[in-house]
Amino acid sequence: xxxxxxxxxxxxxxxxxxxxxxxxxxxxxxxxxxxxxxxxxxxxxxxxxxxxxxxxxxxxxxxxxxxxxxxxxxxxxxxxxxxxxxxxxx
Numbered sequence: 001x002x003x004x005x006x007x008x009x010x011x012x013x014x015x016x017x018x019x020x021x022x023x024x025x026x027x028x029x030x031x032x033x034x035x036x037x038x039x040x041x042x043x044x045x046x047x048x049x050x051x052x053x054x055x056x057x058x059x060x061x062x063x064x065x066x067x068x069x070x071x072x073x074x075x076x077x078x079x080x081x082x083x084x085x086x087x088x089x090x
Contacts, residue, residue, distance in 0.1 A: 014026055014058050015058065016057065016058055016059070017047065017048065017055040017056070017057060017058070018055060018056045018057075018058050018061070019054065019055060019056075020034050020035075020054060020056075023043070023056050023061065026058070026061070027061075027065075029082065029085070033085045036085055037085065042064070042065075042081070043056070043061060043064055043065075044056065044057070044060045044061065044064050047060065
């Protein structure tokens with residue numbers, strides 16, 4: 001089952017555990033970008049990784065991207081991150 005952005009936009013409170021597609025919708029990025037950002041350490045590794053069940057903890061994602069985390073993601077704007085992800089220039 002895949003989550004489509006249109007299916008998720010009405011959610012007032014996102015679930016605690018998010019699939020790859022849900023992470024992408026949550027961050028308004030493409031699912032492939034989720035993989036790239038995990039590889040580049042901008043996002044945490046999935047909390048659960050079992051066969052076909054891969055889930056990220058929403059709180060860990062929020063913390064990784066919060067200003068107090070000190071990650072690279074917090075030193076640039078969201079627009080910069082998206083442009084860098086598109087261009088592969090991290």
